[in-house]
Every structure is written in C-alpha cells, then in structure tokens.
Amino acid sequence: MLPGTDAPRLPLLQRTWDYLQQECDGDLSTVPLSCFCLMTGFIDSVTFSACYIWCAFQTGNTIQLALALARLFTGPYPRQLGFQEPDQQALCSLLSFLFGAFVGRIGDWWGPRKRGWLISGTLIQAGFTLAACLCAVYGAQGSFSGPRGSPSWTNPLGFAALGFASASMGLQAHLGTRLGSQFATSVVLTTIWVQLIGDPKLFSPHAPIKTRDYKALAIFMLFLGGLFGRALDGTIGAGNTFAVGAGLRLLIAISWWWVPAKKATPP
Structure with a gap:
C-alpha cells in the first residue's frame, strides 16, 4: 500500500461478522433489557390467566411441588394420592424454564455478551413464543381457567404451550443474568423491589441515579407488560397474544444491533 492511501475496506460479510462479535455494553442496553421486563409481565399474564402458573417466577412452582409431595403424608382426608393437574402444570413449567436456561449455555460458549448471541438468543425466545x-x-x-382446581390447558398441546412459554422465559433470564446490568435477570422482580426500597439514594432529588431509576423502570415495564398482555388476552385470545409476543421479541432481537459496544478497559 502506498503512503497516504487509505486502507482497503474489508468485505461486507467480514465487517458484519466482526460487528456481531463485539461485546455489548450491559449498562447501555436499557432498551432491550427494559423490554425483557415488559415480556416477563406480558407472558406471565397469559399463562396465569389460563392455569394459575407464573411461567417466569419458578419459586412458587417449586413450593407447589413440595406441597404436592407433602399432601401424600398429611390431610385433608381422604388423601389425594394422584398427581393433580395444577401440580403437573407447575412441574411442566419448571422443567421447561430450566431447559430454556440450559439452552442459554450456548451463549456461554459463544460469548454471553456478544451481539451475535444476544440477537440469536432473543430470536430463539421468539421461536419458543411462536x-x-x-x-x-x-x-x-x-384462554381463561375456572376455579383454582379447574385450570385450562390440560391437554397435551396446552401443556406444550405452557412449556414453550416457560422455556422462552428461562432463556431470557439467562441472557439477562450474563449481562450483569441493573435489570438483574429481567425475571426475578422481587430482588429488584428490595434493592429499590433499600437504595440509599431512593429519595434523592438528583437525577439520573442509575441504581434507582433502572430498577423503577424494570418494575414499571413489568406492570405495563402484564396490563398489556391481559388486555390482549381478553380481546384476541391466548394464541394470538403469544403471536404478538413473538413479534415483540423479534423487535427486541433487532434492537440489539444498535446497542453500543463495550469499550475496552485501558491497561
């Protein structure tokens, strides 16, 4: 190359691949991560309306399985020895959530913060939701259950719908965890509530305060997602609401393209 001449540009495919290999800055991923919180409320509103299962909050499902086991040894009498449908749905949701989180280990091999994996992982979530x-x-x-003991989605396809929805949330939680941002997993909002209330700068008039404002945003987006999801569920049904959710996840996947790359730490 002659002095004073510009270096030749790399081929488009190579430049695209290099861009996808960049690590996204978790602190600057506010848009996709807040939308993850929106999806938590959105998907949960559909599954809870159908079968009283929070597919993103597995603490309750774990305890429900413990109660099902305890029921074998205690009252009320006569004992119910069968595995009740609500307990079956809780187990289905838990195992599917864990499967989705396990799929996230692909990102650990690729690079959990790399743009290519964040886009691909979100597209997989969209596939699960579809x-x-x-x-x-x-x-x-x-789309709606009866009394507590009479849930909907009791046939094989109903269980599959619950399982795929739970798997999408498990993978979402894995992506959120690996980014290590103020949004935490984007799924376990109990922790965010505690951190928000315990923030030393909770009542500070100065803005912005990242530790406070991002947590408040996460809670607001969760609430908004639940409101939006339930409104759609009651209007167009669970299946079509999931279709809207898949479309939203597709938009979130695209949004990772514009998240700034993490700057290299100076030696």
Missing part, C-alpha cells in the same frame, strides 16, 4: 402460540391455538382450549 411455538406456544401454535400450541395454544390448536389446543382448542379456553
């Missing part, structure tokens, strides 16, 4: 949509539609069961 699969939940198809299962809910062809399962031909109602």
Whole structure:
C-alpha cells in the first residue's frame, strides 16, 4: 500500500461478522433489557390467566411441588394420592424454564455478551413464543381457567404451550443474568423491589441515579407488560397474544444491533 492511501475496506460479510462479535455494553442496553421486563409481565399474564402458573417466577412452582409431595403424608382426608393437574402444570413449567436456561449455555460458549448471541438468543425466545402460540391455538382450549382446581390447558398441546412459554422465559433470564446490568435477570422482580426500597439514594432529588431509576423502570415495564398482555388476552385470545409476543421479541432481537459496544478497559 502506498503512503497516504487509505486502507482497503474489508468485505461486507467480514465487517458484519466482526460487528456481531463485539461485546455489548450491559449498562447501555436499557432498551432491550427494559423490554425483557415488559415480556416477563406480558407472558406471565397469559399463562396465569389460563392455569394459575407464573411461567417466569419458578419459586412458587417449586413450593407447589413440595406441597404436592407433602399432601401424600398429611390431610385433608381422604388423601389425594394422584398427581393433580395444577401440580403437573407447575412441574411442566419448571422443567421447561430450566431447559430454556440450559439452552442459554450456548451463549456461554459463544460469548454471553456478544451481539451475535444476544440477537440469536432473543430470536430463539421468539421461536419458543411462536411455538406456544401454535400450541395454544390448536389446543382448542379456553384462554381463561375456572376455579383454582379447574385450570385450562390440560391437554397435551396446552401443556406444550405452557412449556414453550416457560422455556422462552428461562432463556431470557439467562441472557439477562450474563449481562450483569441493573435489570438483574429481567425475571426475578422481587430482588429488584428490595434493592429499590433499600437504595440509599431512593429519595434523592438528583437525577439520573442509575441504581434507582433502572430498577423503577424494570418494575414499571413489568406492570405495563402484564396490563398489556391481559388486555390482549381478553380481546384476541391466548394464541394470538403469544403471536404478538413473538413479534415483540423479534423487535427486541433487532434492537440489539444498535446497542453500543463495550469499550475496552485501558491497561
């Protein structure tokens, strides 16, 4: 190359690959991570309306399985020795959530903060949500349950819809955890509530305060997602609501393209 001449540009494919290999800055990922919190409320509103299962909050499902086991040894009498449908759904949700989180280990191999994995992982979530949509539609069961002991989604396709929805949340939680931002996992909002209330600068008039404002945003987006999801569920049904959710996840995947790369730490 002659002195004073510009270096030749790399081919488009190479430049695209290099861009996808960049690590995204978790502190500057506010838009996709806040949308993850929105999706937590959105998906949970659908599954809870159908079968009283919070597919993103697995603490309750774990305790429900413990209660099912304890029921074998205690009252009320006569004892119910069968594995009740609500307990089966809790187990389905828990195992599917863990499967989704396990899929996230692909990102550990690729690079958990690399743009390519964040886009791909979110697209996989969209695929899981779309699969939940198809299962809910062809399962031909109602979007709303009856009394506590009479949930909907009791046929195989209903269980599959719950499983795919839970798997999408498990993978989302894995992506959120690896980014290590103020949004935490984007799923376990109990921790965020405690951190918000315990923030020393909770009542500080100065703004912005990242530790406070981002947590408040996460809680607001969760609430908004639940409100939005339930409104759609009651209008167009669970299957179509999942379809909207898949579309939202697609938009979130695209948004990772514009998240700034993490700056190299000076030696």
